[in-house]
Amino acid sequence: MKKASQTRDLTTPPFQSGQIWQMEKSHILIGEVGKTLVEYKVLKGTLNRGPIRLTGQPALHDFLKVHKAILLH
Numbered sequence: 766m767k768k769a770s771q772t773r774d775l776t777t778p779p780f781q782s783g784q785i786w787q788m789e790k791s792h793i794l795i796g797e798v799g800k801t802l803v804e805y806k807v808l809k810g811t812l813n814r815g816p817i818r819l820t821g822q823p824a825l826h827d828f829l830k831v832h833k834a835i836l837l838h
Contacts, residue, residue, distance in 0.1 A: 777826055778836060786834040793834065798822075 780803050784795040796804035796817065803825050806815045820828075 777830070780822060780825070785837045786829055787837050788829075788832045788834045793829070
């Protein structure tokens, strides 16, 4: 079996507070980043409000990969 660190896509940068990921119809704003969990908001359109969500880093990486998200600079 491969370890999780070996299977992670090397082209995806690690999460940092303040990152914005663009998807087709929404954006994801990264809040606090812990050892295993990430706090984020899903922003749709021009609205800057939405619930704060909490998930594991591998799950969020998979979600962003499936939805072909792009990191904005």
